Amino acid sequence: MNTRPLLPQGAELLHPPTRNKVYISLLLAFALTLLPWMEQIRWLVPDFTLMVLLYWNIRAPRIASLGTAFSLGLLTDVARGVVFGLNALAYCIATFIVLLLQRRLEGFDVPRQSLQLSPILLGKEVLVLALGLAMGRGDADWRWLAAGIVAALLWPLLAWLVDRITAQAPASRQTPL
């Protein structure tokens, strides 16, 4: 029995996600990946851009959709100096899956969301590695998969943070049973 109201209530009604909020937070997350991370922990740094992108896919699917994912992917490709379209493809696939499951993900509380999203976050790293292997770019360094796990672990923190910054009601209300 879903007792969720038809219209958003309270804080969310007063501060709906706007284009500005979505794009600025996405660019901030992208900037976070550009920081000069130390060489030793580089492979542990999660893909913040993808995490915030998925957050907005769940929260504001009309604003952050495939086009946003594609453009961010291209930017990431340039920043990482890899083949054009590699990250764009990974982001588009992740966004597509999340948009398909959007209704379900919206209803979960944050820890469960993180569990649901972990295959997607990990799958993105697998996809990037596998595409690299398929294009004959050498042996895969499987350590980089750790970034996907770290991303799943950091999801609750990130969701809380973006909720706070954009002054919204908590990202997911657990529907009372």
Next chain:
Amino acid sequence: MSSAPHAPLFVREMGLPTRFGLYVLVCLFLLGLDARYATLNGVRSGLNAIIHPVQMALARPWEWLLGVGGFFVAHGELAAENNRLKRQQELLAASLGDRIAIEAENTQLRALMALPPRPGFTLLPGEIIEASTDPFTRKVIINRGSGHGVAAGWPVVDANGLVGQVTRVYPWSAEVSLLTDRSQGAPVQNMRNGLRIIVSGQGSDNFLEVRFLDMHADLQPGDLLYTSGIDGIYPAGIPVARVAKTEPPHHTPFARALCQPLGGVGRFRHMAVLVPTAGVEKQRVEKQLQPASKKTSK
């Protein structure tokens, strides 16, 4: 289902699967285009010109933090370091003097033997500002670009030896492919007996490999490998690697050798681009033209 947020608001809007399919097609097209042809380099360096200033600005607070941290280092440590550096500088000055003397002697000897003078290169020091975030490549970005006169193809060295080669040039930065990158190779000569071989990167930070080594080649662990200079890119005589071990052929007609790079490939922050002086560039062009003219004269 019509209330789902991704369902089209208007009937003529494309559905989610259609849009997804289109985006995937565009991605695959870009992948193919960029992997096979160099047509997207303009787009890439344009986008990089936008991202680069942001990256520099983001690195700034980090440097300040490091600077503030360094300010509180104990006085004794600084004094000790000062002493050590002074001594080191004296040593360096002495060795520089030696070097100048040796260089002078060398040019004299070369003149004596009527050999062409060794290509002159000037050093353009640079600093690594970013390492590639890609598990497959061994590349770094340095803070010297086409604005400083750097061009793709120039060799990059550090105090100990060869580091790699400039592969892409952006307005204020350049991408250096390290010697350990899989796509990189360098023609070298064994110092002990003059054997000419090619070492290539294999994607690991610690080892280079000699892929197709003649099984009777005289190469032993401990041999020093120097660039031979026959490729026209790397000047001769830069230390490259020390042979770590040789492997007899297994299923192939060729043996294989593993070498340790001598330069601080992937370890140091500073490196220098070898900038060919104008005369060398001219010489190289002439050298390329010479065989052609010889052919015509015959």
